[in-house]
Amino acid sequence: MRIIPVALIPGDGIGPEVVAEAQRVLDQVARMSGRFRFQYRSFDWSCQYYLAHGKMMPDDGLKILQDFEAIFLGAVGFPPVPDHVSLWGLLLPIRREFDQYVNLRPVKLLRGIESPLREVAPGEIDFIVIRENTEGEYSNSGGRLRQGTPQEVVVQNAVFTRYGTERVIRYAFERAVHSRQHVTSATKSNGLNFSMPFWDEVFRSVGQAYPQVKQELYHIDALAAYFVTRPKSFDVVVASNLFGDILTDLGGAITGGIGIAPSANINPEKRYPSMFEPVHGSAPDIAGRGIANPIGQIWTGALMLEHFGLMAEAELLIDAIEATLLDGVKTPDLGGRHTTRDVTDHIIQRLTAWE
Numbered sequence: 001m002r003i004i005p006v007a008l009i010p011g012d013g014i015g016p017e018v019v020a021e022a023q024r025v026l027d028q029v030a031r032m033s034g035r036f037r038f039q040y041r042s043f044d045w046s047c048q049y050y051l052a053h054g055k056m057m058p059d060d061g062l063k064i065l066q067d068f069e070a071i072f073l074g075a076v077g078f079p080p081v082p083d084h085v086s087l088w089g090l091l092l093p094i095r096r097e098f099d100q101y102v103n104l105r106p107v108k109l110l111r112g113i114e115s116p117l118r119e120v121a122p123g124e125i126d127f128i129v130i131r132e133n134t135e136g137e138y139s140n141s142g143g144r145l146r147q148g149t150p151q152e153v154v155v156q157n158a159v160f161t162r163y164g165t166e167r168v169i170r171y172a173f174e175r176a177v178h179s180r181q182h183v184t185s186a187t188k189s190n191g192l193n194f195s196m197p198f199w200d201e202v203f204r205s206v207g208q209a210y211p212q213v214k215q216e217l218y219h220i221d222a223l224a225a226y227f228v229t230r231p232k233s234f235d236v237v238v239a240s241n242l243f244g245d246i247l248t249d250l251g252g253a254i255t256g257g258i259g260i261a262p263s264a265n266i267n268p269e270k271r272y273p274s275m276f277e278p279v280h281g282s283a284p285d286i287a288g289r290g291i292a293n294p295i296g297q298i299w300t301g302a303l304m305l306e307h308f309g310l311m312a313e314a315e316l317l318i319d320a321i322e323a324t325l326l327d328g329v330k331t332p333d334l335g336g337r338h339t340t341r342d343v344t345d346h347i348i349q350r351l352t353a354w355e
């Protein structure tokens with residue numbers, strides 16, 4: 001049996017509530033599978049930790065995490081700690097230092113979820129967005145001169161490297177090879193006349209090695225519209241950091257919203273641990289009330305299973321989530337009246353019934 005060391009960072013707000021529930025589900029999947037076991041160590045790095053120690057994690061935090069194969073994170077951020085402190089003190093250092101250059105988000109309409117789009121049925125939206133996660137428009141390069149004066153000058157640079165662009169695009173093609181052989185790239189080569197023609201060149205050049213894969217390029221504005229008008233037509237979508245950020249939120253919105261959306265920050269070479277976290281934050285408005293939707297965190301657990309090649313286990317878990325939604329066991333954000341615990345219990349019950 002494979003033992004996989006996983007660092008848990010439950011974080012703030014509803015983070016600890018949903019991480020504990022996801023652990024219960026993953027333990028049940030592990031029992032049923034018999035092929036693996038997650039060996040957890042939990043870290044209390046959070047805004048609470050910050051208030052006590054003046055930092056989000058200890059100075060050797062990254063060094064400690066390096067010994068794990070994955071990081072399973074809830075959410076960080078809670079008043080009165082400013083959001084940029086929690087983000088730059090924990091999440092961003094992990095993503096950058098561990099070279100998690102792929103941010104992956106499934107855009108999949110689960111059975112039992114109604115899309116705000118009138119004409120799609122469950123199963124009809126099923127693709128993934130791959131967002132470049134380390135450079136591009138979010139490169140921390142630029143500056144402000146003569147601040148606050150009428151002569152103020154502001155520059156924000158986007159930085160694209162051939163290395164960084166090639167590797168994320170190649171990752172998208174590799175995913176497509178194991179999926180429906182179709183990659184769509186987000187561009188804007190008319191307006192951004194240096195970075196995006198370069199992105200397109202790299203896309204075409206990497207694509208030459210994948211003649212069997214259908215390759216399409218759309219300007220980001222048109223692509224955003226297609227997410228709404230014909231979401232059924234995508235398989236793998238690859239985008240720069242900023243474009244991917246926007247597309248993934250849109251993808252979440254057409255498939256049921258923030259309470260269920262999962263995400264992964266991946267270092268494909270597995271040289272560093274990858275980090276798995278739901279899309280949502282710490283939801284201070286509902287924290288402590290037992291009504292947070294645990295599905296975002298649980299589905300994130302399925303992405304972690306996939307990362308370790310445990311495909312059948314991941315599929316089983318998603319089936320149990322869908323069955324639960326179809327049974328109408330839902331938290332208030334999905335229009336239901338069940339608690340966090342009810343939903344988890346039902347998912348586990350569904351799994352057990354198939355044992």
Ligand code: NAI
Nearest residue numbers: 075076077078083258259280281282283285286292293333
């Ligand atoms: P949020 O995602 O925490 O909440 C937005 C809205 O969605 C709220 O009304 C909340 O109640 C609802 N919601 C979120 N998750 C839910 C769930 N599982 N079940 C039911 N309802 C849910 O985003 P917001 O309010 O912008 O940020 C709150 C805090 O979380 C901030 O400190 C922010 O910095 C942090 N944050 C952290 C993230 C992370 O750790 N990756 C990501 C996004 C925000």
Ligand code: MG
Nearest residue numbers: 245246248249
């Ligand atoms: Mg975003």
